[in-house]
Amino acid sequence: MLKEERQKFILDQVHLHHRVLLNDLAEALEVSIDTVRRDVKELDKEKKLKKVHGGATSFGFMNFSKEDGNTYLLSKKIKIAEKTVSLLSEGQVILMSGGTTNLEVAKMIPRKFPLTVFTPSLHIAVQLLELPEVEVFFLGGKLQHESKFAIGGTVVNALNRLKVDLCILGTGYLDAEAGLTEFDWEVIQVKQAMIQAAKRTIILSVSDKLHSVQKYRTCSLTEVDTLVTELDPMDSKLDAFRPFHLKIV
Amino acid sequence: MLKEERQKFILDQVHLHHRVLLNDLAEALEVSIDTVRRDVKELDKEKKLKKVHGGATSFGFMNFSKEDGNTYLLSKKIKIAEKTVSLLSEGQVILMSGGTTNLEVAKMIPRKFPLTVFTPSLHIAVQLLELPEVEVFFLGGKLQHESKFAIGGTVVNALNRLKVDLCILGTGYLDAEAGLTEFDWEVIQVKQAMIQAAKRTIILSVSDKLHSVQKYRTCSLTEVDTLVTELDPMDSKLDAFRPFHLKIV
DNA sequence: ATCAAAACAGCAAAAACTTGCAAAAAATCC
DNA sequence: GGATTTTTTGCAAGTTTTTGCTGTTTTGAT
Missing domain, CATH: 1.10.10 (Arc Repressor Mutant, subunit A)
Structure with a gap:
């Protein structure tokens, strides 16, 4: 060579x-x-x-230089991804939604870390296929052009027949009272089914999106188990979320 | 020398x-x-x-990422893609397999050409999502690392419940006697189901792969309707395939 | 502060490169 | 055609690069 x-x-x-x-x-x-x-x-x-x-x-x-807004946000997402990967165990069967934060998680998984992953996101699937030890199952269905995310009854049905250890949800928007919210009804259907199919659910959220509410509701905070942000778990910005018995990482 | x-x-x-x-x-x-x-x-x-x-x-x-080399075959594949696209009608519901030749087809479809496409190939799906008028359905299942192609019972079952106008098969290897052959048994299962699900089947093959045989057989030439190569339809290299009632384009 | 993992420096074997040279092949000239 | 020059090719000796290993020092996490 x-x-x-x-x-x-x-x-x-x-x-x-x-x-x-x-x-x-x-x-x-x-x-x-x-x-x-x-x-x-x-x-x-x-x-x-x-x-x-x-x-x-x-x-x-x-690179935590705050000059470039994009890389600034990226570094937050990477921080979240690191924390999330540390929560995984070898051999687990997990569900991953889409989104850029979840994509960073997929990039951060070590090269020889055995996992079985189900996902309805094309981007996530493509990234995970780089890892030889990860078995990737795509939840097929109608693909959204923008998000490259599979939606519809096929996906939900497949999820209803599934039981996995863990669901990693790259959340849209998060608020203590409203819970997880989204603007896309179709995506909600899938995410709800994902939560149902998993024993535990981890939600990932950059702190910018805390305390923001969208049109439709995915679930309340009582239905999720762990919240991962880029902040220190003791940060006061997270106080609003402590009343729920979430593990905050 | x-x-x-x-x-x-x-x-x-x-x-x-x-x-x-x-x-x-x-x-x-x-x-x-x-x-x-x-x-x-x-x-x-x-x-x-x-x-x-x-x-x-x-x-x-x-700069090159590993797959996109092989420029010497590309012109042939583009020729095939052009011919194939001219066989499509607006509004059709079609099936597309994977492979680089099919990828060229996906790239060649006009931007505002309405279609519904089912595919088990990640690469094809990603490419098709660039087209706003194409509805893309991914046939979910276990993804192969190398080929990014979905295989397994889930895919086959989904196909069995499907009936589409046309199947475009980026064939592996082609021979008049042996028919379509492949070296991957799992892929064969899917391709067979694809052919079954379609009213008509088009196979694409660069002339280099004519008269080559692999380990397993997908189907015989009598089961397909149209053969597209980069050659002139009258080329003598295609004579071996004329006894079957194929349309040769 | 402790300790295991990672980095470093030096060394030796193997592989690849350079140079010089002579034989073989090709081209040129008479 | 035959002799001479030029080019090409393979070989041998010496040099450089690459690579893995050893032992030592540094680093980072607990």
Whole structure:
């Protein structure tokens, strides 16, 4: 194998997952860890990625500079994704909804972390297929053009016949009184079925969307088990949500 | 063998695979490795490729993601796609399998051409969602990592409950006697169900794959209605397929 | 503060590259 | 046609690059 191939693989992995571990790379490429280390060092010198202890990350990853609004939001989502991945156990059967936050979760799952994932989101499915140890089941149905999300009776029926360990819901909007709300009725139907199909439900929400309400209601906060935000769990902004017996992470 | 021939071969290999090993070239060309080395050095000096330790790469190597190479087959596939799209009627309900040829078909469909499409292929679904007038239904199931194609009982069951106007099959391999063949048994199950669910079936095949046989059989040529290749319909290479009452386009 | 994992520096074997050279092949000239 | 020059090719000796391993130092998490 050519050195250039290796380095291209490393770069691809970094872009795909935001961060990679040298150990995983060494195993995937079937070379010693020293070789990977040297490659990463080179790529770092060429500013193609950022070398960190034990691995490498893409640029703009832990970039908390508030100049660029988008990367600022991204870093929040990455923070949420990290917390969420730490809640997963190997071999679990889970459900994942769509959305950019969930996409970051999919990117953050380690390369050799066995999971079975059901999802109605094309983006999530595509991302998860990068992981060789993840079995991906797509919940087929009519696809929305904008969101690339499957909706309709087929999806709901499939979900009704399913029982999984965990549901990870990239929530639209969140409010203590109103609960989870959305503006898309069709999506609500699917998300409700997802919650029903799972023993536990985790909702992900960047703090910007706390205390905002949309037209339709997915569920109340009593129906979910865990709330993940990018904030410190003790942050006072989360006080409104403490009365429910949620685990706040 | 002429030096010029050798260098042409080397360039072809580089363009096709985006990377080559000097050892492989020396073996394929039956010359010493020094000769190959000198050839590559020359081509590098002429900026025709990039010489690297142990081999050579094409210039865009670092940019190409792994699948979208193979530009030499692309023109043929585009020709097939054009012919195929001309066979479609507005408002039809169709089935599309996966594969790069079918992907070209999806790219070729006019922006405001109303269709309803069922597909088990992620790539096809993603592409079709670019078209606002196309309703896309994904046939959900277990996704194959490599092909991003949904397989398994869920897909087959869904297909059994379906009846559509047309099935567009990006065939694996094609032979007059053996019919359509594949090396993946799971995919066969799905393709068979697709053919059953459709009133008419069109198969797409670049002429390179004519007269090639794989391990398992999808169906015989009597079960399909139309064959689309990049060749002129009167081309003698297609003679073997005329005994079946196929429409050859 | 402790301890395991990660980074580093140096080393040695293997693979690849360079240079020089001579034989073989091709081209040129008489 | 035959002799001479030029180009091409393969080989051998020496150099560089790459890679994995060892032992040591540094780092980061508890």
